[in-house]
Amino acid sequence: MSLPLPTILLVDDDDDDVLLVRRALGSAGWCGPIQRVADGQELLEYLLGKGAWAGSPLPGLILLDLNMPRLDGRSALARLRAIPDLALLPVIVLSTSGSPRDRSEAIELGANDFIQKPSTYADLVAAMRTTREVWLP
Amino acid sequence: MATSGSFHLPLNQVSNLGVSLDRDGRIEAVNAALCSFLGRTEAQLLGADWFDTAISTEGRDQVRAVFARIMLGQVALVRHYQNRLVRADGNAAPVSWFNLPRRDEHGAIIGTLSLGDPLEAVTDTGSGEPAALRSELDLLRARLDEAQALIDHNPTAVLVLRAAQGQDFLDAPILSVNNAAAALLQLPISQAIGRSTRQAGLRLPWEPLRQAILNAQDPQISTVHLPELHTIEGQDAGVFSVRAFRLGADTVGLTAEDVTQAWRERVESHRQAQFLETVLDHIPDMVFVKEARDLRFVRFNRAGERLLGLSRDELMGRNDNDFFPPDEAEFFIRKDREVLATGGVLEIPEEPIHTRDGVRTLHTKKIGVHDESGRPLYLLGISEDITDRKKAELELERRALLLEQSNRDLEQFAYIASHDLQEPIRKVRQFGDLLAESLGPDLAPEPADFLRRMKLAAERMQGLINDLLTLSRVNSQDRANQPVNLAQRISDLRENLADGIAAIGARVEVGPLPVVLGDQVQLDQLFTNLVCNSLKFHDTSREPVIQVHSRMVSPEMVEISVEDNGIGFPPDEAARIFLPFHRLHGRGDYDGTGMGLAICRRVVERHGGRLIAEGRPGQGATFRVLLPLAPAPK
Structure with missing residues (x-):
């Protein structure tokens, strides 16, 4: 008997990216639950169990995009870290940006890591494998 | 004794009849001989009208006319004169008179002095003159000799001409000349007298002289001073200041003073001033000089006239308050005072100035000019009109700013564009990878080659986008x-x-x-x-x-x-x-x-x-x- 696998929460408004990351996580051997919210606002609602998300379990890992409508990744991260219960939740920023500035800013806001979305599918799978192995049991 | 003027004759010391009249013909002084001749006391005579009191009725008007001529200076005509005096007892007696004008210190005639001899008492003394009168006349002759000597040795040439009725002064015979005039005529005095100036070859500026003499309303002595200097031709003598004195209806005195030296100096100083003026007028910047006391313009060059749209005549003698708005004039004057007080050169890199063509911008240097004791004399100003240069600079600045803005926009655009291009190309590559993976190894060679080429092209595009992003990041960050x-x-x-x-x-x-x-x-x-x-x-x-x-x-x-x-x-x-x-x-x-x-x-x-x-x-x-x-x- 094993413990139930934690949920990986994808926070991204781009359906293509969600499709690719879901598939890459599968290719990387992840068979646990994957949830998706489309922006920072919805992320906070999920985490606080509001509305449709009432009763949802806290995710074991959050993969957070930066540029999103309503509430972007940076602001969502800052608010999330301000909530004591969520201060230690692993959050990996997954962004198109390769800018060193975006990276250091994200780390400062409390991201556990910053991954530039890779160019090839193989690299994406590799990045997801590493992430899973580092951050999830 | 109430005599005055140049001739002071103690009337009571002569044996002649003696009387002094004022300009109105009233008796001012009278001697004892005349009192006793007339049978009247001095008190009765003093202040009385001489002609009413002492002249017989029939000759009275004529005597008055003689008096008037003396008063007008025509002494020579009436120096010797005879008339009849009326005594207190009503008898008349003929008297021969010698008349002289009395003058004040300015030479103006203020009355007469007359010495007389009763005709019945005249005895032949050989010269026809009473002994006492002769001594007085000797005295007067000595005085005249002195005056003649003064005139003769005066460096100013003096000529007297007398024209016959209707004769042109040019042809009028020379009556007398002094040494200087003879030198000018290059003739001995004896030969000069009697000739006309035309004959003597002396070309005086006759036309203006004649006009001035003829136009004189006063028929008596008039002085004409010609304001211009005249070269007396026929001589190498140079430049003269010429005057004409009308001595009578037909008599003219001329003086010609040699002012060549002064004239040359004036010409030279004028030439120097002209030179300075010419230099100033060729300086392309505005140059002005103000006197230090009221800061009025005393000099202004052509570039300055052009700049302000004002002529020199409008500017001279006036100051900034006359031309510029109050705050502008106040600024100029404050700077002027500052440089006059501190000395040195004051530089005003930019100052606006109102001109007839609108506001211009000047770059001005102001310099105080002081005398050797350090007292301010003048303020010298040099102003360059930098309006156009300034305009060009501003335009250049504006363009540089626009260019910078446009560069920034372009960089920002490049950054955003390349940033946003990254995402779709990444997806093209990843879905390409997935496609290749899904189709697997069974894919026919040709479609497999198409897919490979597509992936390579996408990869190269991503490389380009990445480099572009790096390039723009160097600028934008x-x-x-x-x-x-x-x-x-x-x-x-x-x-x-x-x-x-x-x-x-x-x-x-x-x-x-x-x-x-x-x-x-x-x-x-x-x-x-x-x-x-x-x-x-x-x-x-x-x-x-x-x-x-x-x-x-x-x-x-x-x-x-x-x-x-x-x-x-x-x-x-x-x-x-x-x-x-x-x-x-x-x-x-x-x-x-x-x-x-x-x-x-x-x-x-x-x-x-x-x-x-x-x-x-x-x-x-x-x-x-x-x-x-x-x-x-x-």
């Missing part, structure tokens, strides 16, 4: 300005590139390198690009050698050279290789986007340095980077 230890950076760089260096068997030699001032990330990028460039374009026929050295070019700047022995490039490509997307070689020969050197140059320029490429085909390339040194630690 803030640049750190910290000491960067180049020796350490190049050492790290060698380690990072170890695989590539080993792959072609290259040797990298690094000399001593300094600490420079700049952004470490950007400088890493710069040297990585340069070294990678050398690695990429190595010459396969020999061992690749890359040398990195430094050389101080000034206390603030250092030159870092990256030199290789690779394939090089033609010298005329040296400038073009830095253009974005510029490639010297076909894609088949060398991989790359053509952005590496463009990024390098941008990094160096952002550091205030310079990047120069030198190369020869087949002989390698050298890149020289000029960078600012970090200040030495204290």
Whole structure:
């Protein structure tokens, strides 16, 4: 008997990216639950169990995009870290940006890591494998 | 005794009848001889009208006329005169008179002095003159001789002409001349007298003289002073100030004073003033001089007239308050006072001024001119009209600003564009990967080749976008300005590139390198690009050698050279290789986007340095980077 696998929460408004990351996580051997919210606002609602998300379990890992409508990744991260219960939740920023500035800013806001979305599918799978192995049991 | 004037004759000391009249013909003084001759007391006579009291009725008007002529100075005509006096007893007796005018200190006639001899008492004394009168006349003659001597030796030429009825003064005979006039005529006095000025060859400025003489309303003595100087022709004498004195209806006195020397001096000083004026008028800047007391203009050059749209005549003698708005005039005057008080040169780099053509901008220098005791005399001002230059500068500034703005916009655009382009191309590649994976190894050779080509094209596009993003990031992001230890950076760089260096068997030699001032990330990028460039374009026929050295070019700047022995490039490509997307070689020969050197140059320029490429085909390339040194630690 094993413990139930934690949920990986994808926070991204781009359906293509969600499709690719879901598939890459599968290719990387992840068979646990994957949830998706489309922006920072919805992320906070999920985490606080509001509305449709009432009763949802806290995710074991959050993969957070930066540029999103309503509430972007940076602001969502800052608010999330301000909530004591969520201060230690692993959050990996997954962004198109390769800018060193975006990276250091994200780390400062409390991201556990910053991954530039890779160019090839193989690299994406590799990045997801590493992430899973580092951050999830 | 109430006599006055130039002749003071003690009337009571002469035996003649003696009377002195004032200008109205009233008796001012009378002697005892005349009192007893008339049978009246002095008290009865003093203040009385001489003609009513003492002249017989029938001759009275004639005597009055004689008196009037004396009063007008026509003494010569009436000096000797006879009339009949009426005594207290009613008898009349003839008297012979000798009359003289009395003058005040200015020479104006204020009355007469007359000495008389009763005709029945006249006895022949040989000369026809009473003995007492003779002594008085000797005295007067001596006086006249003195006056004649004064006139004769005066340096001013004096001539007297007398014209016959209707005769032109030019032809009038010379009545008398003094020595100076004779010299002017170049004749002895004796020969000059009797000739006309025409005969004597003396060409006086007759026309104005004649006009002035004829126009004189006063028929008596009039003086004409010709305001202009006249050259008396026929002589080499020069310039004279000529006056005419009308001595009577037909008699004219002329004086000619030699003023040649004064005239020459005036001409010379005028010439100098003119020279200065000419120089000032040829200076293209406004030049003005104000007197120090009221700051009124005393000199103004042509450029100044043109600038202000005011003529010299309008400006002279007036000051700034007359021409400029109050606050502007107040500013000018304040600066004038300042420089007069402090001395030296005061520079006003820009001052607005209202002119007839609108507001202009001047660059003005003001200089105080002082006398030897330091008292301010004049204020000298020199103003250059810099309106047009200023306008051009402003326009240039505006354009530079626009250009900068447009550059910034372009950089921002490049950044955003390349940033946003990244995402779709990444997806094209990833879905391409998925497609290839899904179709698997069973794919027919041709579709498999299409897919491979598509993926390669997408990959190259992503490379281009990445480089473009890097290039625009060099501009759009803030640049750190910290000491960067180049020796350490190049050492790290060698380690990072170890695989590539080993792959072609290259040797990298690094000399001593300094600490420079700049952004470490950007400088890493710069040297990585340069070294990678050398690695990429190595010459396969020999061992690749890359040398990195430094050389101080000034206390603030250092030159870092990256030199290789690779394939090089033609010298005329040296400038073009830095253009974005510029490639010297076909894609088949060398991989790359053509952005590496463009990024390098941008990094160096952002550091205030310079990047120069030198190369020869087949002989390698050298890149020289000029960078600012970090200040030495204290």
